[in-house]
Amino acid sequence: MAGAAAGGYGKMLRTQHAARLLMGTLVGRLPNATAALAIVLFVRAEGGSYTLAGALSAVYGVANAVGQPLLGRAVDLHGQPKVMLPSAVLAALGMTLFTVVGLHPLPLSYLAMIVAGVFTPPLEGGLRALWPSVLKSEDDLHAAYSLDAIAQELIYVVGPLIVTRLVAYWSEAGALFVLNVLGVLGALAVVTSPPSRQWRSAAREAHWLGALRSRGLLVLLGAFFFIGSALGSIAVAAVAYGDGHGGGNVASYLLSALGVGALIGGSVYGARQWSGTPEQRLRLLVAGLALGYVPLVLVPGPVTMTILATVAGVFLAPSLACAFVVVDRHAPRGTVTEAFSWLVTSFGVGAAIGTAFVGPAVQYGGARAGFWVAVGGGAAALLVLVGARRHMAHPEAHSEVVARSENDRNGAVEPGFTAGHQA
Numbered sequence: 001m002a003g004a005a006a007g008g009y010g011k012m013l014r015t016q017h018a019a020r021l022l023m024g025t026l027v028g029r030l031p032n033a034t035a036a037l038a039i040v041l042f043v044r045a046e047g048g049s050y051t052l053a054g055a056l057s058a059v060y061g062v063a064n065a066v067g068q069p070l071l072g073r074a075v076d077l078h079g080q081p082k083v084m085l086p087s088a089v090l091a092a093l094g095m096t097l098f099t100v101v102g103l104h105p106l107p108l109s110y111l112a113m114i115v116a117g118v119f120t121p122p123l124e125g126g127l128r129a130l131w132p133s134v135l136k137s138e139d140d141l142h143a144a145y146s147l148d149a150i151a152q153e154l155i156y157v158v159g160p161l162i163v164t165r166l167v168a169y170w171s172e173a174g175a176l177f178v179l180n181v182l183g184v185l186g187a188l189a190v191v192t193s194p195p196s197r198q199w200r201s202a203a204r205e206a207h208w209l210g211a212l213r214s215r216g217l218l219v220l221l222g223a224f225f226f227i228g229s230a231l232g233s234i235a236v237a238a239v240a241y242g243d244g245h246g247g248g249n250v251a252s253y254l255l256s257a258l259g260v261g262a263l264i265g266g267s268v269y270g271a272r273q274w275s276g277t278p279e280q281r282l283r284l285l286v287a288g289l290a291l292g293y294v295p296l297v298l299v300p301g302p303v304t305m306t307i308l309a310t311v312a313g314v315f316l317a318p319s320l321a322c323a324f325v326v327v328d329r330h331a332p333r334g335t336v337t338e339a340f341s342w343l344v345t346s347f348g349v350g351a352a353i354g355t356a357f358v359g360p361a362v363q364y365g366g367a368r369a370g371f372w373v374a375v376g377g378g379a380a381a382l383l384v385l386v387g388a389r390r391h392m393a394h395p396e397a398h399s400e401v402v403a404r405s406e407n408d409r410n411g412a413v414e415p416g417f418t419a420g421h422q423a
Contacts, residue, residue, distance in 0.1 A: 009147050012140045017195050021134065022147070024193070025127045026155055028088065028186025031095065031179045032120050034159040035060055036235035036355060037255060038179060039113075041163065042172040044239070046103045054236055054359025056113050061232065061352025063117025065345040072122045072341035076201035080126055081191040088187035090119035092180035099173040116180075121187050124152075125340045128324070130195050146270030149321035153262035153313070160252035160259075168249075211339040215391040216279075216330035220323060221346040223286065223384040227319070228350025230293060230377030233358035234258070237296075237370025238309075240362040245302050253302070254309045261292075261313025269318035278325045279392045283385045285322055289315035290378030296371040329395035350377070 013019045036057050043053035067087075074083045094115030101108045131144045166175035190196050211217055235255065242251030274281060292312040299305065323343065331339035354377055361369040385392075 012135060012144055012147065015135055015140060017134050017193050018140075018144075020193055021127060021130060021190060021195065022151060024186050024189030025123045026151055026186070028121065028123045028183050028190060029155055030159055030162070030186065031091065031116075031183035032064065033155040034163050034179055035116075036232060036351070037160055037239065037251065038163050038172070038176050040236060040239050041167060042099070042176060043103065045172040048103050049359075050236065050240065050363045051359040052103070054356050054362075056109065057232075057236075058352040058356030059110055060113040060117040061348050061355060063114045064120045065117075065348035065352065067118035067120060068122050068125070068344045068348065069338065069341040071119075072125050072338060075122060075126060075129075076338075080196045080199055084121040084123065084126065084187050084196075085184075085191045087119040087121045088184045091116050091121070092184050094119065095176055095180045099176050122341060122344070123187060123190060124344055126190070126196070128340055129201070130199055133199060134195050146266065146321055149317045149324065150263055150266035150270070152320055153259045153266065153317050155259075158256075158259075160255040164249055164252040211331050211335035211342055214330045214332050214339075216395060217327065217339055217342070219384060219388040219391050220282075220326055220330065221342055222388075223381040224323065224343060225346045225350035225353075226377045226381035226384065227286070227289065228347035228352075228377075229354030229357070230350075230374040230381070231258075231316075232351030232354030233361075233370055233373040233377060234293075234296075236355055236358045236362055237367050237374065240370055241299060241305065241367035244367065245305075250302050253306050257306045257309035258313035258316070261310040262317040264310075265314035266317025266321060269321060278322050278329065279389070282319065282322045282326055283382070283389065285315050285319040286378075286382050286385055289319055290375075290382045293371070293375045293378045297368055297375060299368050299371065326392070330392070 013022070039057045039060060040050075040053040043056060044050075048056075071083055071087055094112050094117075098109060098112035098116065101112060103109055128148065131148075135144050162179070163175050166178055170178075238251040238254040241254065242249070292315055295308045296305075296312060298308070300308070324340075327339050327343055354373065358370045358373045361373050365372075
């Protein structure tokens with residue numbers, strides 16, 4: 001089964017432009033994916049406290065969350081190249097300003113974080129908008145959904161290692177600078193591709209709430225807010241743990257281990273078929289995710305802790321892959337792209353809040369207290385999905401044409417699932 005999945009991934013990636021778009025998106029997202037760790041390390045190197053590091057990271061995260069739906073709507077109106085490349089450059093300039101200013105004057109540091117966050121290009125949502133025009137067969141779309149979820153975690157494996165290597169060979173400021181140059185190059189690779197230049201958004205149904213008028217989608221966004229808060233808190237808690245167990249390299253190992261676990265879980269999840277609805281499945285996956293965070297509060301030695309971090313990441317990519325399908329099923333007509341942007345936003349806001357909240361917890365309670373914040377985030381996400389499950393029981397009603405072209409792109413179903421299981 002796994003071999004068949006790997007063959008499907010290979011066939012999909014051999015499709016013209018597919019590998020370029022996927023790799024360009026991954027490289028372009030490196031600044032955002034590594035920001036939590038890179039900002040904390042830079043602030044600590046400048047003599048700032050964990051609380052200040054958490055606050056600056058939170059400002060960056062909130063600004064990013066605000067910018068994603070705004071830039072996503074601008075992409076819908078003006079196309080990808082006119083929005084994504086300029087925003088990538090502005091985001092890089094904001095982070096460069098931060099490295100030059102440091103922590104003095106502090107208001108300028110916060111302004112730099114706002115600029116860097118707001119103008120982070122919506123590459124993640126843009127890639128999902130491009131897949132239907134690049135991948136024409138249903139099997140390739142299945143593989144793309146699954147590989148997309150796995151790829152989200154790849155940068156969490158590679159990113160922390162890149163950060164710590166750059167810090168070791170250069171400096172914390174140098175790491176931020178290089179990562180943002182790579183981000184611009186990644187965005188450039190995407191927007192200069194023919195699919196990106198030719199892509200145009202579908203017509204939208206006018207409504208002031210847009211995608212947010214779906215109760216099912218609101219439940220999903222609430223759950224992923226808390227999942228984001230858990231991951232945001234783990235990034236800071238890992239740095240605190242590393243400080244007591246050998247330094248920054250240990251923190252990067254823990255964060256990379258989370259990504260490795262997610263890669264394993266996503267590969268297994270996409271390699272087989274499952275029964276039941278995506279909404280039911282998502283509750284089980286998030287339950288596994290929440291339980292996986294609990295052993296982290298034991299804070300054992302680095303080797304054992306790395307193993308526990310790997311286990312803690314196993315359910316993350318499957319939860320994301322399932323959530324992509326749930327978004328499709330619950331987004332109102334003509335709002336699928338906006339709905340994906342809101343998913344990114346809720347996740348980002350949650351990560352920012354978690355990062356800010358965990359700073360004082362780590363400052364006064366150490367790494368163990370930081371990991372307890374992550375446990376709380378996972379438990380809250382599960383409670384949202386279980387407590388509001390009736391709102392997710394009935395996906396948005398669409399005509400057959402709309403359902404196939406918008407909410408089930410090109411008739412695709414969830415990766416690793418048979419069509420018979422889709423409502």
